Amino acid sequence: MKRFDFSVILIVLLAGLLFSFPVFSQNTDFTKENFPTQKKELQKAIKNIKKGDALLDMDIKGAYAQALDYYLQANNFNHNNAWLNLKIGICYVKSFYKNLSLPFLQNSYTLDSTISNALFLYLGEAYQYNSSFDKALKYYKQYRATLAPQELQDESEWIDKRIKECESGKILTENPNVSTITNLSDKVNSMWDDYCTVVNGDETVLAFTSRRKNTTGGKINSYDLMYYEDIYFTYKSKTGAWGFPENPGKPLNGATNDATVDISPDGNIITVYKNQGGQDVICESQKTDNVWSKPIKLSKQINSKRFHQPSATYSKDRKTIYFVSDKKGGYGGSDIYISHLNDDGSWSEAKNIGNVVNTPYAEDAPCLFDDSTLYFSSRGHNSIGGFDIFVAKIRPNGEWTAPVNLGLPLNSAGDDMYLILAQSGDGYFSSDRQNGFGGMDIYHAKFNLKVEDLLANVSPVFMWGYLQDGSTGEGVKADIKVNNTTDNKLVYKSQTDSVGQFALSLPSMKNFQMNVHPVDCQTKDIKIVTETGTVYTSTYDPKNNPTVPPIVISGVVTDEATGTPFQFPIEIIDIKESTVAARAIPDANGAFSVTLPSATSYRFNMTASGCAHKAITVLQPDNFTDNMIEGVNVRLENIYFDFDQAFIRPDAIEILNRHSDLFNSYPKWKVLVTGHTDNMGSETYNVFLSKKRAKTVADYLVSRGVKRSRIKYEGRGFSKPSVENTTEEGRQLNRRCEFQFTR
Numbered sequence: 235m236k237r238f239d240f241s242v243i244l245i246v247l248l249a250g251l252l253f254s255f256p257v258f259s260q261n262t263d264f265t266k267e268n269f270p271t272q273k274k275e276l277q278k279a280i281k282n283i284k285k286g287d288a289l290l291d292m293d294i295k296g297a298y299a300q301a302l303d304y305y306l307q308a309n310n311f312n313h314n315n316a317w318l319n320l321k322i323g324i325c326y327v328k329s330f331y332k333n334l335s336l337p338f339l340q341n342s343y344t345l346d347s348t349i350s351n352a353l354f355l356y357l358g359e360a361y362q363y364n365s366s367f368d369k370a371l372k373y374y375k376q377y378r379a380t381l382a383p384q385e386l387q388d389e390s391e392w393i394d395k396r397i398k399e400c401e402s403g404k405i406l407t408e409n410p411n412v413s414t415i416t417n418l419s420d421k422v423n424s425m426w427d428d429y430c431t432v433v434n435g436d437e438t439v440l441a442f443t444s445r446r447k448n449t450t451g452g453k454i455n456s457y458d459l460m461y462y463e464d465i466y467f468t469y470k471s472k473t474g475a476w477g478f479p480e481n482p483g484k485p486l487n488g489a490t491n492d493a494t495v496d497i498s499p500d501g502n503i504i505t506v507y508k509n510q511g512g513q514d515v516i517c518e519s520q521k522t523d524n525v526w527s528k529p530i531k532l533s534k535q536i537n538s539k540r541f542h543q544p545s546a547t548y549s550k551d552r553k554t555i556y557f558v559s560d561k562k563g564g565y566g567g568s569d570i571y572i573s574h575l576n577d578d579g580s581w582s583e584a585k586n587i588g589n590v591v592n593t594p595y596a597e598d599a600p601c602l603f604d605d606s607t608l609y610f611s612s613r614g615h616n617s618i619g620g621f622d623i624f625v626a627k628i629r630p631n632g633e634w635t636a637p638v639n640l641g642l643p644l645n646s647a648g649d650d651m652y653l654i655l656a657q658s659g660d661g662y663f664s665s666d667r668q669n670g671f672g673g674m675d676i677y678h679a680k681f682n683l684k685v686e687d688l689l690a691n692v693s694p695v696f697m698w699g700y701l702q703d704g705s706t707g708e709g710v711k712a713d714i715k716v717n718n719t720t721d722n723k724l725v726y727k728s729q730t731d732s733v734g735q736f737a738l739s740l741p742s743m744k745n746f747q748m749n750v751h752p753v754d755c756q757t758k759d760i761k762i763v764t765e766t767g768t769v770y771t772s773t774y775d776p777k778n779n780p781t782v783p784p785i786v787i788s789g790v791v792t793d794e795a796t797g798t799p800f801q802f803p804i805e806i807i808d809i810k811e812s813t814v815a816a817r818a819i820p821d822a823n824g825a826f827s828v829t830l831p832s833a834t835s836y837r838f839n840m841t842a843s844g845c846a847h848k849a850i851t852v853l854q855p856d857n858f859t860d861n862m863i864e865g866v867n868v869r870l871e872n873i874y875f876d877f878d879q880a881f882i883r884p885d886a887i888e889i890l891n892r893h894s895d896l897f898n899s900y901p902k903w904k905v906l907v908t909g910h911t912d913n914m915g916s917e918t919y920n921v922f923l924s925k926k927r928a929k930t931v932a933d934y935l936v937s938r939g940v941k942r943s944r945i946k947y948e949g950r951g952f953s954k955p956s957v958e959n960t961t962e963e964g965r966q967l968n969r970r971c972e973f974q975f976t977r
Contacts, residue, residue, distance in 0.1 A: 296459025709734025925949025
């Protein structure tokens with residue numbers, strides 16, 4: 235079976251403690267004393283918990299997902315049990331929707347923080363997944379402090395590794411790399427795991443592995459209680475969109491696990507993983523007249539009996555193969571090996587590529603680009619959580635450069651794997667990061683940073699730009715385009731958001747041309763400013779590091795429609811130094827230029843006047859609910875959800891935090907949370923989804939200290955739209971939760 239290394243050590247103490255129901259005064263236990271008039275409901279809840287416990291005890295991904303169904307039913311009966319909230323949190327951490335774990339773990343902590351030291355461990359995992367590395371460090375260290383001497387000896391290595399991951403995460407968060415990440419959409423991705431993408435030379439054919447419901451075998455694998463793997467194909471249309479995936483059936487797919495490994499540039503040779511006769515083997519299949527041949531197993535030099543060979547990549551001439559195996563003699567976990575094709579058509583004895591690349595932890599998913607650059611995934615090196623994607627280059631003498639983490643935003647605190655680079659240089663990879671459609675999703679990555687720059691270990695420049703009206707402070711609508719003039723490449727094209735902001739990262743040590751085109755500005759009565767140019771702060775040296783050349787940004791600010799220049803003042807702030815680096819006023823042609831130190835972060839404040847403001851969605855009347863409470867009108871802001879999702883988006887966190895602080899300030903107020911959907915799908919399903927959204931919000935408010943007894947929630951499906959469901963923008967405004975005071 236082609237599987238990820240999802241294993242997380244199951245704490246021994248959980249076996250004895252987690253599945254019992256001790257009595258704590260701070261929470262409500264499932265006892266007849268607490269529910270004297272609900273005996274049948276209580277018995278049903280206890281049965282559901284026992285069913286969930288049996289699945290939880292199996293410690294496999296599919297079982298955690300199944301256990302959630304039982305636990306959530308019990309939780310609907312009694313929200314205030316610390317043990318049950320902990321179990322739900324564990325199941326979310328270890329199944330498909332890690333982002334939903336935190337509210338339940340926080341609620342467990344609120345109900346009884348002494349319930350088990352395992353609570354600290356899983357809070358650490360949940361905060362790490364949410365990239366809240368400081369909070370994760372706090373709970374990991376708290377967990378380590380509770381361990382007895384023998385427990386500490388047994389667990390210190392992997393706890394220290396988690397701590398190291400969080401420390402790496404903090405560093406990499408401060409220096410994000412240059413890439414644009416896009417989910418391949420719910421047309422390609424499913425609520426199950428989708429991963430291991432391979433793509434042909436012209437990027438018109440994309441094959442991947444999925445564990446979705448309609449696999450050829452159509453059965454559940456008893457190993458992990460998930461659907462067997464199948465290979466799927468999707469094809470790019472003339473408009474550049476990927477179509478709905480197609481299952482090619484036999485002979486590529488069979489009754490058990492079948493997965494993608496590699497595909498030739500012409501798309502006529504596919505390398506696949508199959509489980510044959512109980513062995514995990516790599517095979518090849520050729521396409522003739524649009525028909526795939528029966529996959530043939532590669533030689534024993536690559537496929538070792540009793541061991542797992544899940545991934546491989548070829549050189550351009552297909553005479554060298556790098557593959558992954560967990561066979562004996564490696565450095566730990568699974569390692570990357572190399573083999574060469576002999577003149578007689580046989581493969582040479584495989585050799586481990588060494589401990590510069592391989593670590594005591596698992597390596598997987600190699601991708602060889604231009605025969606010299608190896609991309610791969612690893613749990614080792616300076617990973618920030620789960621698998622991260624790294625790059626290393628082989629020198630002419632056969633030695634490897636030290637692997638470099640590709641950094642954020644490509645990597646996350648989740649699992650990031652199976653990066654494959656097309657001939658264009660664009661990448662496709664899989665990740666179970668936040669805001670996906672469930673489990674592993676497939677993403678497209680556009681890189682604007684050369685490998686040589688990465689290996690030189692020079693961080694990029696990160697820039698926040700703000701174009702705002704000087705009188706009102708409102709965001710100004712503008713198109714932004716940035717070209718790398720050193721490499722003659724477009725690196726950024728976008729539009730300012732609702733507050734006039736745009737954000738990008740740029741390779742250090744380069745020259746750039748920035749074009750800023752405000753929309754709908756008043757061009758009459760433009761005053762020509764004669765004192766133009768860039769003035770640096772006297773104590774600020776734009777060439778402060780002679781070994782790292784500075785970055786030069788030349789810009790032009792002109793009207794989008796007419797090309798009329800604007801002399802909008804610009805203030806550049808060095809964020810790390812907390813100082814104004816320079817002030818610039820464009821000349822009569824709207825042009826300016828600034829030289830800045832590389833490898834740091836800046837804020838560009840551009841002050842406009844007389845321009846159209848960017849529409850701010852959250853200020854529309856439909857996005858608030860008016861409440862009269864104790865003679866005062868209180869406007870509560872709605873929060874919004876992604877299509878067919880019930881998890882809380884990052885943009886809603888600040889709103890919910892603000893609302894929870896308000897509710898905690900007025901403990902007599904009672905709140906009704908109503909969930910809503912767009913009109914896509916059946917009425918029955920949308921009522922279910924809307925209630926799930928409302929419950930997620932209620933759970934989050936409780937995790938912030940609002941008493942459960944003060945909150946009610948209900949789902950109204952698509953019966954109460956705030957706007958018409960005729961456009962995607964309208965449907966987005968209808969995927970919401972509203973707040974109303976009931977007293």
